[in-house]
Amino acid sequence: MPEKVRVGLIGPNDSVNETMKAASGLEGIELIPFIYQHTEETKRIITEHSSRINHWLFSGPAPYHFALKEKLIDANHADYILLHGSSLLGTMLDAFMQEGKVLSSISVDSVPRSEVLKMLKDFDLEKLEIYTAPELGYIPAEELIDYHETLYRTGAIEAALTCVHAAYNGLKAKGVPVYRISVSELAAHRAISVIKERSLSDLYRMKQLAMIGIEILYPSQAQQRKTPFKIERQELAMNRVLIDFAEKIKGSKVGMGNGVYFIYTTRGELELYSKSHSSEELREEIFANSNMHVRIGIGFGRTVTESEQNVRLALDYAREKDSGVVINIDEDGRVTEINATVGRIRYSRRSSEANWQEALKDASISQTVIAKIESLSRHYAKEEVTALELSQWMNSTERNARRILTELESVGVAEVAGEESGRRGRPRKIYRLLLGTRKQ
Numbered sequence: 493m494p495e496k497v498r499v500g501l502i503g504p505n506d507s508v509n510e511t512m513k514a515a516s517g518l519e520g521i522e523l524i525p526f527i528y529q530h531t532e533e534t535k536r537i538i539t540e541h542s543s544r545i546n547h548w549l550f551s552g553p554a555p556y557h558f559a560l561k562e563k564l565i566d567a568n569h570a571d572y573i574l575l576h577g578s579s580l581l582g583t584m585l586d587a588f589m590q591e592g593k594v595l596s597s598i599s600v601d602s603v604p605r606s607e608v609l610k611m612l613k614d615f616d617l618e619k620l621e622i623y624t625a626p627e628l629g630y631i632p633a634e635e636l637i638d639y640h641e642t643l644y645r646t647g648a649i650e651a652a653l654t655c656v657h658a659a660y661n662g663l664k665a666k667g668v669p670v671y672r673i674s675v676s677e678l679a680a681h682r683a684i685s686v687i688k689e690r691s692l693s694d695l696y697r698m699k700q701l702a703m704i705g706i707e708i709l710y711p712s713q714a715q716q717r718k719t720p721f722k723i724e725r726q727e728l729a730m731n732r733v734l735i736d737f738a739e740k741i742k743g744s745k746v747g748m749g750n751g752v753y754f755i756y757t758t759r760g761e762l763e764l765y766s767k768s769h770s771s772e773e774l775r776e777e778i779f780a781n782s783n784m785h786v787r788i789g790i791g792f793g794r795t796v797t798e799s800e801q802n803v804r805l806a807l808d809y810a811r812e813k814d815s816g817v818v819i820n821i822d823e824d825g826r827v828t829e830i831n832a833t834v835g836r837i838r839y840s841r842r843s844s845e846a847n848w849q850e851a852l853k854d855a856s857i858s859q860t861v862i863a864k865i866e867s868l869s870r871h872y873a874k875e876e877v878t879a880l881e882l883s884q885w886m887n888s889t890e891r892n893a894r895r896i897l898t899e900l901e902s903v904g905v906a907e908v909a910g911e912e913s914g915r916r917g918r919p920r921k922i923y924r925l926l927l928g929t930r931k932q
Contacts, residue, residue, distance in 0.1 A: 496520055496521060496522045497520065497521050497522065497546050497547060497687070497688055498522050498524060498544060498545050498546045498547075499521060499522065499523050499524065499545070499546065499547045499548070499549050499684070499687055499688075500524050500526055500537075500538075500541060500542075500545040500547070500548045500549065501523050501524065501525050501526065501549050501551070502526045502528065502534055502537055502538075502548065502549070502550050502551065502555055503526075503527070503528070503550060503551025503552065503555065503675075504527065504528065504529070504551065504657035505527050506657075506672070506674055507551035507552065507573075507657075507674060507675045508525045508526075508527050508551060510674060510675050510676075510677060510680060511523070511549070511551065511573065511675055511680040511684070512525060513677060513680075514677045514678075514680035514681040514684060515680070515681070515684045518681075518684060518685065518688060520688055521684065521687075521688045523549075523684070524541075524544075524545065526541065528555075529657070529658065530633065530657075530658050531554050531555050531558050531630070531632075531633065531656065531658065532558065534550075534555045534558055534559050534562075534564070535558075535559075535562055535564060538559060538564045538565065539564070542564075546569070547569050547570065547571070547687050547690075548565055548569065548570040548571075549570070549571055549572070549573070549683065549684065549687060550570070550571070550572040550573070551572070551573055551675055552572055552573060552575060552602055552655045552656075552675070553572050553575075553602055553629060553630075553655075554602060554629075554630055554631070554655065554656050555572070555630075556570065556571070556572035556630075557629035557630035558630040560630075561629075561630055571683060571686070571687055572683075573675050573679050573680055573683045574679055574683070575602060575603045575607070575655055575673060575675070575679070578611075578676055578678070578679075579603075579673055579674065579675065579676045579679065580600065580603050580607070580608060580611055580653065580673055581611055581615060582674075582676070583653050583671050583672065583673045583674070584598070584653065584671075586671055587651050587653065587669075587671045590671070591650070591651060591669065595620070595650045595651055596619075596620065596621060596650065597620070597621040597622070597623075597648060597649045597650055598620070598621075598622055598623070598649050598650065598651050598652065598653055599622070599623040599624070599625075599639070599640050599643050599644075599648075599649045599651075599652045599653065600622060600623070600624050600625070600652075600653045600654075600673075601624070601625035601631070601636050601639070601640070601653075601654050601655060601656065601659070602625065602654070602655035602656065602673070603624070603655070603673065605624045608622060608624055621649075623643055623648065623649060625639055626639075633656055633658035633659045633662060634662070636654060636656055636659040637659050637662040637663055637666070640652035640654065640659070640663055640668060640670070641663065641666055641668050644668045644669070650669065651668075651669040651670065651671060652668055652669065652670045652671070653670070653671050653672075653673050654670060654671075654672060654673065655672070655673045657672070660672045697759060698758065698759050698760030698763070699758055699759070699760060700758065700759040700792055700793065700794060700799075700823065701756065701757075701758065701759070701792070701793055701795070701796055701799040702756075702757050702758060702759045702761075702762045702790065702791070702792050702799065703754055703755070703756055703757075703790070703791045703792075703793075703799045703800060703802070703803040704743075704754070704755040704757070704762070704774075704788065704789075704790050704803070705752065705753070705754055705788065705789040705790070705791070705803040705804065705806065705807045706734065706752070706753045706754075706755070706774075706778070706786050706787075706788055707751060707752045707753075707786060707787050707788075707789075707807055707810075708727070708730070708751035708752075708784055708785075708786055709784070709785040709786060709787065710723070710751060711723075726782040726783060726784050727751075727782070727784070729781045729782035729784075730778050730781065730782040730784050730786075731745075732781065733774075733777050733778050733781050733782070734753055734755065734778075737755065737774055737777075738755050738757075740765055741755070741757045741761045741762055741764075741765045742757060742758075742761045743755045743756055743757030743761065744756045744757075752807075754800075754803065759792055762790075770830075771788070771790075771818040771820070771830045772818065772830065774788065775788055775818065787807060787810040787811065788810065788818045788819070789803050789804075789805075789806025789807035789808075789809065789810050789818075789819045789820075789821070790803065790806055790818065790819070790820040790821070791803030791804070791805070791806050791820075791821050792820075792821070792822045792823050793823050794823050798823060799823075802821040802822070802823070803821075805821055806819040806820065806821045806827075807819070809821075809827065809829075818830040827864075857896055857899050857900070861886075861896070862900075862905075862927065864886070865882070865885075865886075865896075865925070865927070866925075866927045868885045868886070869925055869927070872885070875924055875925050876909050876922050876923065876924050876925070877897075877922070877923055877925065878912060878920045878921065878922055878923070879891075879893040879894035879897055879920065879921070879923075880893070880920060882896065882897060897921075897923045900923070900925070901923065904926070905925070905926050905927055906923045906924065906925050906926055907923065907924050907926060908921050908922070908923060908924075909922045909923060909924040910922045
């Protein structure tokens, strides 16, 4: 049986029931209802049930923004049902019927003002004076009650329209004419369909294969001959660390020979581990226990072959670095360098910049290097660099950086912008990078 996406639905009774009806015909999704009387109950619901939910769906913006404010949810795994103008119009017509007249002024909360104004224009109701709550997000029910009641008592409005269940009950108790904006079945169906497709895509992605490659940086051959037993003991100590790591990520460790080890797991398990551990920790723990330096590469792929190619390529990239860097290559060829100095730098080994791709096809610099320079330029917010600066960015020699800049200038994706002044010796050229706008 195909796996279902478990969606936790949070809201008041009427909104939850309407949404459950909208989801009745959708396959591949299990909607689990959680009903509250007050928005603040969202905290208890999520805390108690998050372990069995893939995605959270809120009946409106108030509980969603409350959960975000309390840091209960990740915005990538939670949504709320948008309250469109159609929901507002239906409630407004109901108010007109109940009040026995066409109202000239009302107040509204939880619907974006742009939606309100669009609805008034679409239905030729622009003469209606309408007040909207000061912000879209979580506002305590007591504040919403005060907002609507003050407008009513001062004669600014004839009725209030609210999306918040507790505000509706509170205003009703105070004798303020109030009507509840409810979730429409169409809006609920649309929201659930989007969540289903996105969640199924996430589930597939989490099941992708991930390979972690660890390569020992051995001492010189002469040193190895002098202390063979010491190195064996160091490798045994390192293997204990790798076994513990593989167990934590539910993976399998395989020795590939020549000091290279692969650990196989899934993307989901590795990302779960990464939520509480940095990529640098494994390298540091290996050194602390075995006094051995290693390089680490991580490869993701849609197939075993693709992930293995990417992990081997990641180790190749790591070999180019003078300092310890963890290299991560995903299934789309995006490279992420992780180190303590710069943090995360992302670039693609398959550049999308056609305007300089063509120029560099006969150059002696790889497009991956150029893509990295472009990414570093954005990271440091600098379009003008010297060879010294570029060498520091790329952990290479100044001579190599000067060669790269000269090559870029020759093909028209860099130009000399000036020289450094106020220093002894030969002045350094300053180059302006033109990666986004190549000179013709």
